[in-house]
Amino acid sequence: MLNKKLLTLCACAALAFQVHASEPLKPAATVNGVKISGEVLELLVANNVAQGGKDSPELRAALKTELIAREVLAQEAKKQKLDQEPSVKAQLSLQQGALLADTLIAKAAPKFNISEDKLRAEYKRQSELLADAEEYQISHIVTASEAEAKAVIKAAKDGRAFDQLAREKSTSPTGQKGGSLGWLMGNQINPALFNVIANLAEGSVTSVPMATPEGWQVIRLDGKRKFKVPSFEDSKQQLVNAVFANERAEFVQKLVKAAKVEQ
Structure with a gap:
């Protein structure tokens, strides 16, 4: 987390x-x-x-x-x-x-206070934040040029299997896995891409290529589901990290507030 x-x-x-x-x-x-x-x-x-x-x-x-x-x-x-x-x-x-x-x-x-109560309070806070979160199963194909990406989109619309196109055309290492990126949450996806993905129907492919630092992206939304919050026990190490980060930030801020700072 x-x-x-x-x-x-x-x-x-x-x-x-x-x-x-x-x-x-x-x-x-x-x-x-x-x-x-x-x-x-x-x-x-x-x-x-x-x-x-x-x-x-x-x-x-x-x-x-x-x-x-x-x-x-x-x-x-x-x-x-x-x-x-x-x-x-x-x-x-x-x-x-x-x-x-x-x-x-x-x-x-x-x-630092990393007690069981603190961990459970942090778990509750994060669980509430993730209550309405969704996950997206995505596959993508990355090409070096817009023209290549448009050709991929046309081939997909003509019935070519997306995973095969990924193996043949994608410059991303994920191409060897048929372009699969697995399940991702919205905050794990490039915001510009997410705005498009969130409006795709399951099984559909983006109609226009999208430029990213990695290259021109063609994306298929394979599935969408509500995010399942892991149990407290399964999240424990991440919760320890989170509470530690909070305690560290409080420790630092206390020192900063006590310091005479001139800019």
Whole structure:
């Protein structure tokens, strides 16, 4: 229902915070007198493991080699005063600000109120919003030109099977599936396309091609049905994400309101 990346983002920030908060580790290496902290190496190892890698001497050796190369490059960049360039300063400031913000959110997250009552209240709110929602089963054919799309429409009207036309003519990967996009809700469809789709009869094809960034679209409405709201249990992870997002927004707004902001 809402952004599923939130908890992943929080988890990454929490990991960074935990590494930062642990006891100081032995330096991973020293380059021209500059120490590369063991915490940096451990963070890279943890990130690789989180992505499916395996903590091993070989992985650590490869990461250490990469860190040494980065440090050599960074030192040379500073020698050439690249760190003083306005654009580089701006990027460094953005990266530092983002890391600090994520770390603060991770530290505050355990205090967020993600109770059963909150989850059920969010479920009720979203269920009410979706009470009258509909889903549309759609197939489409995408062509590079308007002329090709018009030819597809004519062929469909002459009785050619839409799924076969999709396999032969569509430039979209969905062509291999007969052009099927499956079941979509209105808010998942390009608004310009949805205005046309909502007025199509089931089984009918759009009478004129529609220009989109992907190409010229020819669409068939295969079916329409009322959206069935999933159960509370089936929605639980999405509800946790939604409540977390609300708690995060409230936390941020509280800090923003307390800040002295001049523009």
